[in-house]
Each structure stands twice: as structure tokens, then as C-alpha cells.
Amino acid sequence: MKTLSRENLNLWLDGLAAQHALIAPHLEAPGVFYRPVQRAQEIAWEAGRPVLPAKEFLFPPSERLLKVEKRGPDVRLEASPSAAPQVIFGLRPCDARGIRVLDTAFVDTPPIDSRYASRRENTLLVGLACRSMGASCFCTAVGLAPDDPRDMDVMFSDRGATLAVQALTPRGEALIANLPLVEELGEVEPASRREVGGLPTAEAWKESYSDARWAKHGERCLSCRLCAYVCPTCRCYDVRDEALPSPPGEAHFERLRAWDSCMREGYRLTAGGHNPRAASGSRLRNRLLCKFVYYPHQYGPAACTGCGRCLDACPVNLDLLEIGGALQEAAQ
Amino acid sequence: MSTADGADPMYPLLGRLVSSRDMGREIKLLGVKLLNGTQPRFPAYAPGQFAFLSAFGIGEAPFGLASTTERGEVLEFAVQRLGSVTTGLHELAEGDALGVRGPLGNTFPMEAFQHKNLLVLGGGIGGAPLRPVIHSVLDHRQDYGQLTILWAARHPSLLIFRDEYESWRAAPHTELHLTVDEADAAWDHHVGLMTDLVRQVAPSAANTVAITCGPPIMIYHVDKLLSELGFAPEQRYVTLEARMHCGLGKCGRCNMGELLVCRDGPVFSMAQVGNFLESYL
Amino acid sequence: MSISEAMQSAARDVLASGQVQRVIGYETGPHGRVRPAIIDRPEEAERLVWSADCTHNLTVYLHRALNGENGRASREAVAPPARVAIVVKPCDSRAINVLLAEHQFSREQVFAIGMACEGMRQGAPASAPEATLQARCLRCRERVPVVHDVLLGEPPSALPEALPDEALAHVRDLPPAERAAFWLSQFDRCIRCYACRQACPMCNCPTCLFEQEDALWVGMRIAPSEKRTFHLGRALHLAGRCVGCNECERVCPMGIPIGLLNRHLAETVESLYGHRAGMQPVLSPVTGMLSAEESAP
Numbered sequence: 001m002k003t004l005s006r007e008n009l010n011l012w013l014d015g016l017a018a019q020h021a022l023i024a025p026h027l028e029a030p031g032v033f034y035r036p037v038q039r040a041q042e043i044a045w046e047a048g049r050p051v052l053p054a055k056e057f058l059f060p061p062s063e064r065l066l067k068v069e070k071r072g073p074d075v076r077l078e079a080s081p082s083a084a085p086q087v088i089f090g091l092r093p094c095d096a097r098g099i100r101v102l103d104t105a106f107v108d109t110p111p112i113d114s115r116y117a118s119r120r121e122n123t124l125l126v127g128l129a130c131r132s133m134g135a136s137c138f139c140t141a142v143g144l145a146p147d148d149p150r151d152m153d154v155m156f157s158d159r160g161a162t163l164a165v166q167a168l169t170p171r172g173e174a175l176i177a178n179l180p181l182v183e184e185l186g187e188v189e190p191a192s193r194r195e196v197g198g199l200p201t202a203e204a205w206k207e208s209y210s211d212a213r214w215a216k217h218g219e220r221c222l223s224c225r226l227c228a229y230v231c232p233t234c235r236c237y238d239v240r241d242e243a244l245p246s247p248p249g250e251a252h253f254e255r256l257r258a259w260d261s262c263m264r265e266g267y268r269l270t271a272g273g274h275n276p277r278a279a280s281g282s283r284l285r286n287r288l289l290c291k292f293v294y295y296p297h298q299y300g301p302a303a304c305t306g307c308g309r310c311l312d313a314c315p316v317n318l319d320l321l322e323i324g325g326a327l328q329e330a331a332q
Numbered sequence: 333m334s335t336a337d338g339a340d341p342m343y344p345l346l347g348r349l350v351s352s353r354d355m356g357r358e359i360k361l362l363g364v365k366l367l368n369g370t371q372p373r374f375p376a377y378a379p380g381q382f383a384f385l386s387a388f389g390i391g392e393a394p395f396g397l398a399s400t401t402e403r404g405e406v407l408e409f410a411v412q413r414l415g416s417v418t419t420g421l422h423e424l425a426e427g428d429a430l431g432v433r434g435p436l437g438n439t440f441p442m443e444a445f446q447h448k449n450l451l452v453l454g455g456g457i458g459g460a461p462l463r464p465v466i467h468s469v470l471d472h473r474q475d476y477g478q479l480t481i482l483w484a485a486r487h488p489s490l491l492i493f494r495d496e497y498e499s500w501r502a503a504p505h506t507e508l509h510l511t512v513d514e515a516d517a518a519w520d521h522h523v524g525l526m527t528d529l530v531r532q533v534a535p536s537a538a539n540t541v542a543i544t545c546g547p548p549i550m551i552y553h554v555d556k557l558l559s560e561l562g563f564a565p566e567q568r569y570v571t572l573e574a575r576m577h578c579g580l581g582k583c584g585r586c587n588m589g590e591l592l593v594c595r596d597g598p599v600f601s602m603a604q605v606g607n608f609l610e611s612y613l
Numbered sequence: 614m615s616i617s618e619a620m621q622s623a624a625r626d627v628l629a630s631g632q633v634q635r636v637i638g639y640e641t642g643p644h645g646r647v648r649p650a651i652i653d654r655p656e657e658a659e660r661l662v663w664s665a666d667c668t669h670n671l672t673v674y675l676h677r678a679l680n681g682e683n684g685r686a687s688r689e690a691v692a693p694p695a696r697v698a699i700v701v702k703p704c705d706s707r708a709i710n711v712l713l714a715e716h717q718f719s720r721e722q723v724f725a726i727g728m729a730c731e732g733m734r735q736g737a738p739a740s741a742p743e744a745t746l747q748a749r750c751l752r753c754r755e756r757v758p759v760v761h762d763v764l765l766g767e768p769p770s771a772l773p774e775a776l777p778d779e780a781l782a783h784v785r786d787l788p789p790a791e792r793a794a795f796w797l798s799q800f801d802r803c804i805r806c807y808a809c810r811q812a813c814p815m816c817n818c819p820t821c822l823f824e825q826e827d828a829l830w831v832g833m834r835i836a837p838s839e840k841r842t843f844h845l846g847r848a849l850h851l852a853g854r855c856v857g858c859n860e861c862e863r864v865c866p867m868g869i870p871i872g873l874l875n876r877h878l879a880e881t882v883e884s885l886y887g888h889r890a891g892m893q894p895v896l897s898p899v900t901g902m903l904s905a906e907e908s909a910p
Contacts, residue, residue, distance in 0.1 A: 030802075075431075109581065212686075215685050237578075253388060262585075266820070280685070293590055319643060415826070
């Protein structure tokens with residue numbers, strides 16, 4: 001295996017931060033988050049899974065789609081600029097899989113979402129393998145592993161004084177081409193993994209649609225949307241025009257998109273007053289079935305990476321493993 | 333803005349409002365012509381498709397295309413004022429710029445309808461996406477059988493395309509039946525729900541395709557009745573609506589189960605809808 | 614009989630006798646996490662528990678339960694229960710009074726199973742047995758709910774010394790510029806998930822001002838200006854209404870000290886008006902209620 005010394009890694013990361021935007025796990029008051037860092041020493045090395053996933057760097061919480069300038073009856077439109085290059089370092093496999101899942105909707109399925117594609121083309125994914133799984137992690141239940149390198153451009157595994165390095169894509173190879181890698185004997189020690197079962201198949205989820213317990217699960221749900229906001233793959237958004245400061249005689253606006261979630265009570269409310277998902281049980285069912293049935297139907301992969309954030313974040317302990325397990329039992 | 337193929341699908345084409353006329357209570361028929369110049373032309377579109385209209389400064393929303401490519405360059409939309417975007421569109425003056433994104437969605441299978449009788453049922457503003465079907469049939473009259481149009485609204489002031497009824501009736505092998513829930517002094521046609529009118533007209537299901545659009549509850553009851561009258565699921569078509577923000581299958585909002593109304597619809601046969609995991613109601 | 618058993622017995626009785634059609638309490642879920650439980654059959658009462666992890670304020674469910682908006686996964690209308698029983702701690706019970714004063718439901722619709730409370734543990738709803746009590750509990754002077762139809766548990770004969778609110782004192786001592794900088798930097802971490810609002814029993818506007826579709830008051834951007842407006846606005850809307858259950862701060866994924874801001878305003882209202890939210894079913898003096906005539910345009 002190829003390895004890199006810790007000092008050389010830090011030098012390289014400092015260099016990256018000077019050239020592009022370098023995003024890495026960083027300790028803040030409430031926990032570790034993926035954040036832009038200026039120097040390798042700002043990186044939180046011993047952290048577990050960061051509180052929020054990395055999707056915001058490809059799909060920001062809110063962003064401008066275009067600018068609108070009105071003068072009298074006329075309108076002029078202006079596109080938003082292309083994205084700047086960025087490297088996400090220390091990415092966990094569950095979060096890299098989240099990005100790959102978003103790719104299937106935004107880039108792989110036409111028409112291409114320009115804003116996402118622009119950021120994606122300019123982003124390199126550099127992973128750091130987890131050594132073990134956290135208490136709420138269940139990546140193994142969705143076919144992932146804590147050290148799974150598949151969705152990265154480059155994958156690092158921390159061995160203490162050195163790190164093992166692996167390039168997975170041509171862009172990844174180019175990125176590490178000039179690193180002083182050392183060939184060492186042996187293999188990278190696999191991460192300690194915990195097999196988590198209990199997730200129903202897509203068919204079983206689909207058949208659970210009319211299960212009466214969805215109403216019961218929904219009764220506890222606060223429609224707080226935390227599950228969607230901490231999820232690596234949730235990507236529903238809202239679009240609206242909002243005013244900008246304008247020169248005299250003109251009215252300027254920006255067309256924004258911002259994160260929204262199907263868990264919100266008014267998510268499907270039309271101007272005419274029709275709301276097909278006014279019942280919280282129907283919204284909860286929609287979100288879970290979207291993850292395991294609807295998203296795969298439209299774009300390919302299941303939209304769950306087993307990161308476990310929803311299990312930690314839910315204020316009332318709605319647990320998709322528990323719900324899924326109960327549905328499987330009922331089916332048997 | 334650029335992507336591999338150079339086009340941002342959320343970037344609207346600029347158009348000008350060439351006509352805005354009252355068609356009913358809080359309902360206007362808007363006519364839009366795209367600005368010439370560096371932007372591409374509006375692609376050819378077929379009955380059933382929709383487009384997003386931008387009231388710049390407020391937002392954009394999806395509307396069924398109520399015109400046909402065949403009948404001219406002007407894109408027509410029937411807009412009922414209900415919320416902020418529709419209010420913004422109503423407040424535009426002729427000559428104002430607005431945005432158009434489309435055509436989006438799937439189409440009515442007009443070729444499969446050829447040589448069949450057509451039963452077109454339009455309730456309220458739901459009649460708008462059915463008008464291109466009617467126009468296509470009238471413009472290719474020999475390709476289709478009997479055309480029976482049932483047109484309904486809650487009140488006469490909410491009936492749309494009233495200035496065309498004469499031309500519809502005048503076409504060969506074409507009938508028009510009207511009904512309102514609540515009449516006014518001048519009304520002398522049928523009074524009652526669409527389902528009452530259907531029972532009265534008693535359409536035959538033989539070699540007939542039914543196409544319905546209207547409020548969800550109307551679609552539901554009409555569809556049940558048509559089924560009782562012998563229309564098989566493959567003979568019943570609907571065009572559905574849902575709140576949308578992209579129309580491209582990205583924002584995730586308009587799903588009915590695993591199907592997206594913007595990509596897999598908005599036109600569906602009841603054979604498909606019968607398998608919908610999630611009700612459209 | 615343990616308190617859990619007494620609670621189960623009370624719940625079983627009110628359901629079996631038909632006094633209530635729903636009981637909102639606590640149960641233990643997987644991994645030992647305590648969570649809300651909403652039951653409607655007497656045999657389900659054995660699921661209910663009482664422990665120092667029962668930190669949730671269950672009154673957030675009252676309005677929805679009594680309007681039949683809960684327990685549904687379809688559009689079929691369901692007749693709402695005429696009466697629900699709810700397990701309340703002293704802090705939670707004050708929320709019942711606030712909501713009664715605001716006509717969210719009537720007193721007859723609620724059967725309050727009041728719990729004498731010795732405090733909730735840090736890290737609840739799944740805390741280590743040796744965990745200390747939450748700071749808010751160490752400051753709390755109440756041990757008996759102000760609203761209860763039945764009281765379970767023994768109130769202590771003497772209250773321990775209440776801890777001072779050091780965090781609040783510290784913030785109040787900051788010079789204005791520093792205090793502003795502190796609060797604004799806290800709000801900037803917000804991701805506008807609105808979990809704080811959804812967890813709060815007092816936040817029950819059908820359409821939240823900060824989420825209106827027409828962006829009249831606050832835009833949709835997840836950016837500093839909008840976040841600050843939301844937090845400051847929500848805190849003002851809660852002044853004189855917040856009961857200090859701290860659910861807002863517990864659920865926030867970004868560690869924003871929302872409870873601290875609400876306490877600041879609560880104490881301000883108390884010192885100006887002598888009003889403490891929810892001690893009685895009366896409106897906060899800083900809340901106005903328009904009569905039908907007054908609110909006509």
C-alpha cells in the first residue's frame with residue numbers, strides 16, 4: 001500500500017487551502033462540522049461523524065438561481081456565476097455516498113441541474129475512513145462500510161504516524177500525483193464494522209403503504225424537519241423571487257432556491273387551498289418511502305446512506321430502523 | 333450558468349404579454365409571445381404539456397398550455413387568480429415582459445385517440461389544458477370520431493372559453509353540453525354537477541376515450557361514474573396537477589408515490605392512476 | 614406501587630372508563646431512549662413510564678390531538694377525541710394555562726396527570742444514570758404542577774437551594790455592543806430548520822409569520838439577516854408566554870442558546886409586569902387580543 005507521512009499530509013493540505021477552498025471537519029461549539037479551513041491544524045482529526053453532512057457544499061441551504069432587473073415593462077436576466085474549485089477532505093463514506101446519490105438526481109438524470117453540476121465539476125472528494133461505527137450508524141444496512149472508498153476521488157486511512165492513500169478516479173490520481181508517497185508492505189487494516197439488519201426491501205416498504213401504523217407513527221412526529229435537514233440525501237427545495245436593493249427607476253430581484261422538506265405541513269399546499277398531505281402520518285410515510293422506493297424508482301439508488309443522523313436528531317425518537325423492522329414483522 | 337450542454341433548465345425565456353383578457357371571474361386568458369433575439373424559440377409542443385410562467389419579482393408557477401403550435405406563435409394560458417404568482421400575472425399590462433419555461437411534461441396520446449370518439453370533460457379552470465385537445469380535433473376533424481364536450485363550472489361567471497362554444501357546436505359530429513352548480517338569472521342550460529350532466533348525456537363507452545380535468549374531487553367522482561358506464565381504465569385519461577417548483581423532476585415536490593406529475597405526467601391514463609401508490613386526492 | 618405503575622394505573626382507568634379517548638405520556642423506545650407515547654386503549658397503558666428522562670413537554674400535542682389533526686395518514690376526517698389525558702411536569706403544566714388563556718382548547722378537554730417532579734437529567738432522553746440534573750431543573754422552584762386533575766408522586770417537603778442563572782447574568786452584564794455581537798453570532802449558526810418552533814407548545818400559528826409564502830416579512834434565504842429576524846421575532850412572540858421547558862434549546866442541532874434568550878425576555882416581563890407565564894390561565898400582559906370588531910378592516 002501507498003502511505004503518506006502526517007507532516008507531508010499537513011503540508012499538502014495547507015497548500016490545497018491556499019489554492020482552492022479546503023473543506024474539512026472542524027470543531028465548533030456544538031460539535032464537529034465540515035467547514036472551510038485555512039490550515040491543516042484546524043482539522044478535527046479524532047472526530048466521529050460530523051453533525052451535518054457535506055451536501056451544503058454542492059447544494060447550499062439557499063442560493064441564487066438568477067438575477068432579475070426590471071425597468072418599466074422590460075426585464076433583463078443575469079445568470080449566476082460558475083462555482084469555484086473546492087476540495088472536501090476528511091469526508092466520511094456515508095457522506096460521500098450522499099453526494100453520489102444527489103448526483104443521480106441532479107446530474108445523471110436529464111435535464112442537468114446547472115448550479116449543482118457547476119459545483120460538482122469543481123469539487124474533489126477526499127475521504128478519511130472511519131475506524132469504527134458510531135452507536136447510531138447503520139451504513140452496513142445499506143450496503144456501505146465505514147471504510148468504503150467507492151464514492152471518493154481519493155481515500156485516506158489513518159494509521160497513526162502515516163496514512164494509507166488510494167486514488168479511485170483519474171481526477172483523484174491527478175490530485176495526488178506529486179505527493180511523496182511511500183510504498184509499504186501490508187494491507188490497510190479494515191475498519192471494525194457492525195452488521196445492522198432490519199431494513200425492509202423496496203418491495204416491502206411499498207407494500208407497507210396501507211399499514212395502519214403510519215398514522216400512529218405520525219402522531220408523535222412534530223413535523224420539525226430536522227431529519228431532512230441533517231440527511232445527506234434530502235434535496236427538496238422551494239423557489240421564490242425576492243427583492244434586492246435597486247437603483248432608482250429599476251426593481252431588482254433574485255430568484256432563490258432554498259431547502260424545504262416534505263415533512264413540513266404546508267409543503268404540498270396549493271394556492272387554491274388543496275393539501276393532499278395535511279396528515280402528518282402521510283408525510284412521514286412519504287419521506288421514508290421516498291428514500292427507499294420513490295427515489296430509486298426515479299434515479300437509481302436508495303436515498304439513505306445509513307449515517308444515522310436522523311436517529312440522533314429526531315426530538316421524539318422516530319427511528320426508521322424501528323419502523324422498518326416493525327413493518328417487516330407485520331408482513332411475515 | 334453553463335453546463336455540458338450550455339443550457340440552464342431553470343433559466344426562463346423572456347416573453348411579452350401580447351394579450352390579457354378577462355375570461356371569467358378572476359380568470360384571465362394571457363397571450364405570450366417570446367422575444368426575438370438571442371434566445372431560442374419556444375419548442376413545438378403538444379396537447380397536455382405545460383409551462384412555468386414567471387411573474388418576475390414574485391416567482392413562477394406551472395400552467396397548462398391552452399394553445400396549440402398549429403394555431404399560431406402566441407402561447408396562451410388561462411390563469412385563475414388564487415395566490416401571489418397568479419395575482420402578479422393578473423396585474424401585468426399588455427406589453428410587459430414575463431418569463432416562460434417549457435414545454436414540460438408529457439402529452440395526450442393524440443395518435444392513439446385517432447378514429448375514436450372523444451368525450452372531453454372540463455371542470456372550471458381545469459378546462460384549460462383540454463382546449464388544445466379540442467382544437468387539435470377540430471383542426472383534424474376527419475381523424476377523429478364523435479366529439480362530445482361536457483363543460484362545467486360552479487357558476488356561469490367561472491365558465492371559460494365562452495366565446496368559442498359556438499365554433500365548437502358548429503363543427504361536424506361535435507356536441508357541447510354545459511352545466512353549472514349554481515345558475516344566474518340569464519342561465520338556461522343544465523344546472524347540476526358534472527356527474528349529473530354525464531348521467532343525462534349518457535355517453536356510450538364503445539370506441540370512446542374520455543379525458544377529464546378539473547378539481548380533484550370532480551375527477552374522482554366523474555371517473556367513478558365513467559367506470560360504471562363501462563369505460564375501461566385504458567379508456568379514461570386525466571391530467572393532474574400538484575404544487576411544483578421546478579417542473580424538471582429535480583425539486584422532489586410533485587410526487588404521487590413514485591411518479592412525478594411533472595415528468596411522468598401530467599397526463600395519465602386511469603390504468604396508471606389505478607396503480608398509484610398515493611392518491612391524487 | 615412505583616410512580617410508573619401509578620401512572621399506568623391512572624391512564625388505564627381514565628381510558629377504560631371512557632373519561633378520555635387518548636393518553637399522552639412517555640414510554641421507553643429502543644436503546645433506552647424515553648419518548649412521547651400517545652395511546653388510546655387501556656391495555657397500552659403498561660407502556661407508560663416515568664423517570665428522570667421524561668424531559669419532553671407533551672403539551673405540544675394537545676392542540677393537534679384535540680382538533681383531530683393527529684393520528685392520521687390519509688385525508689379521511691377523524692372525529693377528534695372529546696378529552697385527552699396528558700402527563701405533565703410543573704413546567705409543562707404552566708403551558709396548559711397559557712394555552713387555555715389563548716383559547717386553544719377548554720379546560721374540560723384536558724385531564725392533567727400531574728407529576729411531582731424532582732428534576733430531569735442532563736442528556737435526557739437517554740442519559741447515563743449518574744448524570745446530573747439539567748441546569749433548568751436546578752434553578753426550578755416548582756415541584757407540583759399548577760394544573761392537575763390527579764397528582765402522582767410525593768412533592769418534597771423542602772426545596773433545595775435554587776441555582777442562580779449564571780449564564781443569564783453573564784449575558785446581561787455584557788456591554789450592549791458585546792451583547793449584540795454575542796446574540797447575532799449565535800443566530801448565524803441557525804439552519805432555519807424550525808425544530809425549535811415545532812417543539813414549542815406556544816408556537817401554534819396556523820401559518821408562521823416567518824414562513825409565509827409571500828415573503829412579506831422575512832425572506833426565504835438561509836442567511837444571517839433572516840435568521841436573526843426569525844430568532845428575535847420568535848423570542849418577542851414568546852415574551853410572557855414561554856414557560857422555560859427548554860425544548861427549543863434541546864432540539865436545536867446547532868447548539869443555539871434559544872432557551873437563554875427566552876429566559877431573558879421572561880424575566881424582563883416578570884420584572885416589568887409581575888407576570889410569570891402560565892401560573893394562572895390569564896393572558897400575558899404583552900399579548901393583545903383583538904375582538905372581532907377591533908380586527909375588522
